[in-house]
Amino acid sequence: MIEARHLRVLRAVARTGSFSAAARELGCTQPAVSQQMKALEQSAGTPLIIRAGREMRLTEAGQALVRHAAGILAGLTAAEEEVAAIAGLRAGRVRLVSFPSGSSTLVPTALAAMRAAHPGTAVSLDEAEPPRSIEMLRGGDCEIALAFRYPEVPGADPAAESEWDDLVVRPVLSDRLVGLVPEEHRLADEERAGFAELAKEPWIAGCPRCRRHLVTVCERAGFTPRIDFATDDYPAVIGLVGAGLGVAALPELALASVRPKGARTIQLEPVVQREIVALTLPDLAQVPAVAAMLDQLAAAGRR
Amino acid sequence: MIEARHLRVLRAVARTGSFSAAARELGCTQPAVSQQMKALEQSAGTPLIIRAGREMRLTEAGQALVRHAAGILAGLTAAEEEVAAIAGLRAGRVRLVSFPSGSSTLVPTALAAMRAAHPGTAVSLDEAEPPRSIEMLRGGDCEIALAFRYPEVPGADPAAESEWDDLVVRPVLSDRLVGLVPEEHRLADEERAGFAELAKEPWIAGCPRCRRHLVTVCERAGFTPRIDFATDDYPAVIGLVGAGLGVAALPELALASVRPKGARTIQLEPVVQREIVALTLPDLAQVPAVAAMLDQLAAAGRR
DNA sequence: AGCTCGCCCCAAGTGGTGCTTATGCTGAAG
C-alpha cells in the first residue's frame, strides 16, 4: 500500500535532487526522508532511486511514481480544499423546512442574513407541518426544521414533546397569542380581555395542533370553544374574523407583516406563549453551514 | 493531512452504509473503522457522517470527499500497478552499451532471449568504448555496460581495473586470443605457435586497450612487436591479415561468425584470456529489468 | 409488549511504526 505521504517525500526528493534538501523543504530531518524512501521502495518492491555519487537519480519505477504523484497529490489537495470550503462556510448547502405560514418574516430575514454573511452557502426552503417536518429531518430530507410548541401546557401534547428529546432544539422566538375580534365586536375597543369573556363566541382555529391547544387553553378558562372554522392559513383566519364570522387567537408574528381589515387585536389573558424553535440532528448541529443557519435564525428571532 | 487509507475506509463506509460491514470488507474490527472515521473527521475539520438511527448518511463534506476519493484511489492503484508491472518485468526499459564489434553474437542472442522471456521490456543498444561506456554508466546514460578486461596481466591497466571496484561486475564469457596469419605464412599450417615465433612479423593491432595489452604480452615473451596498423574494426583486421600485411591476435569471439579469407587461425602460447563482463551500478542491479538483462547476457555467454 | 440481536461507542492495553539525536562513512571541492 503506497501512502500519499511517501509520494510527497518522493516528489520533494525528485525535485531537489537531495535527501537533505527535501528534508529541509518538508520540515523534518534527513534520516526521516531516508527512512521514508526506504519504506516506499519496500512497498513498491523495486528500487526507485539510484545514488550515483553525489546526485540522486530516479529509476524508471521512480519516474513512473513521480508522474502519478502529481495527479494523486493534486486530487488530494483539491479534496482538502473543497472540504475546507465547506467547513469554512465558503460553500455548503442547507435544506430548511418551515411550518406553513410561520415563515413570513423570520425565515426571509434569516435567509438574507445568511446570504450576506456566507455568500458561498445555499439554503433551500420547503414547507411542512411539524409532524411531517420532523419525519423529513430524521429521514435525511432536510437539515433544519422550523417548528413551534406551546410550553405552557404540560402534557397537552406529550408525544410531540418527547419526540424532540433526541434532537437539538434551538429557541428562536417566543411569540404570544393575541386575540382577534371583528371591529364591530363589543370588545373591539378594549385593551385586553380574558378567554372566558369570549366563551360564547364562535371561534376560528388554526392548524390541528393550534386547534388542540386552543381547546386546552379554553377548557382551563372554564369553557369549551365552539369552533366553526379551522384553517392553517393565517390570512384566511384574519379574513374570516374581519367578516364577523367569529373570533380567533393567533400568534403575534402572524400579524407582524399585515394589518387586519375589519378586525381588531386585543391582549388575551392569561398570556399564552408560543415558542418557535429550530430543530436539527445532533450530528448536523456540528456541520458549519447548519450551525451558521441556526445562528441566523436565532438572530432573526431576536429582532 | 488527509490520508489515502482514510479515504479507502470512508468509501467502504459510504458503499456499505455501515461501520461493521465496512470493517468486514476491509478485514479489520469495527472500532478500527470508528477510529479512522473520527480521525478523518478531525483532519477534515467538519463532520462527514451523520448517524441517523440505524443508517449512516454522509454530510455534504462527506459526499465531496467520497467523490474525490474515487479519483485519488484510482490514481494510487494505477501507480501501484505500473510499479508492479516494472517490478514484475511486464514493463521496463534497459539501455545497454556494448563495446564496438564485441556484440556480434553475444548481444543479439541475449536481446532475443530477453524479448522472449519478458515481452514487455524494451532494451536499447548503443556502442561505446569501455572508458566512455563506464562514463555513460556513471552519468546515468545507460544501465548496463558490456566491456572486457584481461585478467592475466596484473597491473597492466590498473586504472581500468580499479575503476570498476565500486561497480557490479558480472562475468559473461571468457574468450581466448587466437593468432591470425596469412595463409601463405610459414606458420599457416601449424596447429599452434608461441608469441616469440612471431617476434619479427609486422602486427595488426586492435583498439587502444587491446594494443596496449598486446605490447605487454609480447614484451613478456621477450620482444617488442612492430605494429603497422591499428583498428578496432575486426573485419578490417582480418582483411589486412588476409592481404598478407601482417599477423594479428584477436579474440575467438570475433571469428565465431565469420570465416577469414586468405588467413589461417593458430593457437597462441601462452594462452591469453579476455574476459567479457557486464557492468552496472549496485543500485541498478536491484532493478528487475536490469537484473534480468544481466542474467540473459550471462546465459548467452554460457552458450 | 417484551426479547433478542446487531450495531455503534467507549476505554484500556499493546504492538508497531515513524521520528529524533548521535555517529560513521564517502565523495567532492578548495
Add this chain to the structure above:
DNA sequence: CTTCAGCATAAGCACCACTTGGGGCGAGCT
C-alpha cells in the same frame, strides 16, 4: 591533503492504530 556536505545506520522514544471487553440503543421478531 584537508575540510565540508550529504547519506546511512543505530538507539531511544513518543505516538498512533489496532485489538479486546463492555455498555447503550434501536430494530425486528415472537
